[in-house]
Amino acid sequence: MNAQPSGTWVPGVRVTALSIVLTAFACAAHAQEAIKLDLQVWNLSVKNLDTGPDPYHYANSGNVFAGVEGDLDALANIAGASFSLQYVFFPFMRGEGQPAQDSWQGKAGSFFAGAPMHNDIDTGYLARFTWNQRLLQDRLELAVGRSNARQHFYMANCENVITCNDPVIDNSTGILPYPYGSWGGYARYRFGSASYLHSGVFESNPQHYFKRTKGFDWDPGDASGVTWLAGVGAKADFTQDPYAYHYELNGFHNTGEQIDPMDGRLRRGSDGLLFKFRQTLAREGEAAVPERGWQVFGAWSWSADDMQPFSHFAEVGVTRLGPFGRPQDTLNLKASYLRLGARQAAWQQHARLLATGSDERTRRGVSRIELNTHWQVTRNLALEPSVQYIFNPDNFYNPSAPVSGDGAVIALEVMYNLGSALGL
8 A cells, every 4th residue: 555645635635734834824814804903092181270160180081992893704704794892991090980070070060171081980891892784885884783873973073082072962862972882773875975874773871881880781671761863974085085074964862861950850852963074175285185284173063952951062173284294193273162051051050059059140151262183193102182261161060069260171182002003
């Protein structure tokens, strides 16, 4: 009998040690292309200079974003399918806590001053775990699972993560704060390359935040309601249009119980409108992404429910692309205005009278001007300093305190792409 060559033989196939190694490397390379890992470390520091019931305080909020995106078409031959998984850890916390009025937000008092600080009371939370599907030649996009509406809808248009907040979104829609995920579904249909229609429904369950479930309690039984959103938009980046733009108008319906701040009456349901935009006005440079340019951005939000703390919010700003000869940086200046609901203003005045004996009138109109920048220090490190000055601040986070005076809050967001630095 002739000796067989080294290796394992089956009819028609010879598997050698070398072929096993090559196959393993091929599978690993294939998996590496199909699976994308993301690891980012962010840290927000805020300092109250001179506003609110208890000024001069400092607070800090850390975020470690750990995520993975998997291409199920490449991994399992499921056409157009993928999955998304992200967990966010909350280290380096200082000044957070519940009730909010005893922590940073209550000491800052107003919405504009207090909202930038993330009041994360747990060690971490599941931000996203979804099955994503593309159909109809990628025109239809679906996502089902655990996610946050802010991951799907255009709710942050400021080119700055610190103060890109909207009082109507935060307090009337029922949407959980980012990055807290809940049960939800999302669908978007694209018309051509820019225009789209989309809608989504998301569980509103703040109890999972208060119970410190870390996002792994998936029982919707204690949900306060659901949030429905639907809208239309148009978006083109610099690879599609030299004057990149993004416009989006959405309506929302929150089925949760609404509490009248004056007498405690309950009513189910709240509605409103949300509009965000960003438009390139001028540009310099021949590359797709301009070396320098100007953009304008803005927002308008409105609540139809008189029980809500804020009736409407408006904001407009201008962005300088490539300031100081640095194409990767931006410089932003914006002005914001919010108006308290009539019942919220009356309740704040009543709460202050009971607590302090002062019957000072609550001012319904609150304004802010802010200057911030995105500074790309290195490929993986970015800094976003911000200074905002608030006029006629409300007492949203501490209604029983005396009326706050005008003042400033400064902040610094540090963002490090650890995954990129590690070669992930």
